[in-house]
Amino acid sequence: MDKFMQAAIEEAKLGLAEGGIPIGSVLVHKGKIIGRGHNKRVQTGSPTLHGEMDALENAGRQSASVYRESVIYTTLSPCSMCTGAILLYGIPKVVIGENESFMGEEQLLKSRGVEIDMVDSDECKQLMRDFMAEKPELWNEDIGE
Amino acid sequence: MDKFMQAAIEEAKLGLAEGGIPIGSVLVHKGKIIGRGHNKRVQTGSPTLHGEMDALENAGRQSASVYRESVIYTTLSPCSMCTGAILLYGIPKVVIGENESFMGEEQLLKSRGVEIDMVDSDECKQLMRDFMAEKPELWNEDIGE
Numbered sequence: 001m002d003k004f005m006q007a008a009i010e011e012a013k014l015g016l017a018e019g020g021i022p023i024g025s026v027l028v029h030k031g032k033i034i035g036r037g038h039n040k041r042v043q044t045g046s047p048t049l050h051g052e053m054d055a056l057e058n059a060g061r062q063s064a065s066v067y068r069e070s071v072i073y074t075t076l077s078p079c080s081m082c083t084g085a086i087l088l089y090g091i092p093k094v095v096i097g098e099n100e101s102f103m104g105e106e107q108l109l110k111s112r113g114v115e116i117d118m119v120d121s122d123e124c125k126q127l128m129r130d131f132m133a134e135k136p137e138l139w140n141e142d143i144g145e
Numbered sequence: 146m147d148k149f150m151q152a153a154i155e156e157a158k159l160g161l162a163e164g165g166i167p168i169g170s171v172l173v174h175k176g177k178i179i180g181r182g183h184n185k186r187v188q189t190g191s192p193t194l195h196g197e198m199d200a201l202e203n204a205g206r207q208s209a210s211v212y213r214e215s216v217i218y219t220t221l222s223p224c225s226m227c228t229g230a231i232l233l234y235g236i237p238k239v240v241i242g243e244n245e246s247f248m249g250e251e252q253l254l255k256s257r258g259v260e261i262d263m264v265d266s267d268e269c270k271q272l273m274r275d276f277m278a279e280k281p282e283l284w285n286e287d288i289g290e
Contacts, residue, residue: 041206048193048202048230057193061186064289084229084250085193089289105229144209144234 004028005095005119008073011038011051012127018043021142022127025051025074027059029066035059041142051075052082056089067091075124077104079143087112097124101132102143149173150240150264153218156183156196157272163188166287167272170200170219174211180204186287196220197227201234212236220269222249224288232257242269246277247288
């Protein structure tokens with residue numbers, strides 16, 4: 001497993017250990033993690049800090065040139081909000097753990113020229129499968145359903 | 146002027162007074178403001194708290210049914226990220242102060258069935274015009290350019 005996807009999975013597990021939704025993400029610039037994070041809905045009561053958003057938030061303010069040389073890794077296919085953030089900042093590539101538990105806006109990303117690398121990770125799937133079975137209402141809340 | 150757009154403009158002015166980017170937003174549910182906010186890039190170093198995101202964040206965790214009966218007001222046409230958040234939560238209507246300073250993802254919103262009400266406010270335009278002239282680099286950073 002790619003070390004950056006492994007770091008995103010570590011973030012997902014950290015979120016789970018905190019009682020949260022197990023989705024993690026890292027933002028990588030030129031081979032270095034500049035931001036890492038995980039879904040914070042439970043931990044901070046945030047409706048905006050999905051895994052990818054938390055990674056972007058923790059990377060802090062960056063210039064457009066940094067985002068345009070970066071790759072974002074996420075354990076789960078990015079929802080509309082996270083997709084929009086990726087498009088806003090012109091991040092050219094997204095590495096996705098899996099999209100079986102939830103299919104995000106991959107078509108929109110592709111239509112705007114963003115490269116998608118699908119890892120299809122069993123570990124990511126298992127994390128979501130267990131979580132969705134245990135806390136279906138929390139999961140629905142997180143995706144606005 | 147609609148009282149809710151007026152509240153969004155108050156938020157934008159509050160952000161400006163704090164040295165920030167003058168964009169404000171309110172989330173309104175059944176005629177009551179349940180979240181209000183403004184761009185926090187300067188104030189908290191946040192790349193994710195645009196005006197709309199801050200309003201959603203400050204509204205806290207809400208059920209899907211609340212979002213689907215809500216209207217979001219924003220002083221400026223929503224960027225990709227804020228558009229994605231509106232789509233994620235199924236907010237059916239966006240009232241926009243202006244889109245002359247910046248044209249966001251209005252076409253995407255419309256294509257997904259979101260109603261757009263364009264106020265075309267001179268006050269909103271003036272706020273952005275003055276800010277963009279004074280701090281063009283900060284503005285470019287905020288839109289990933």
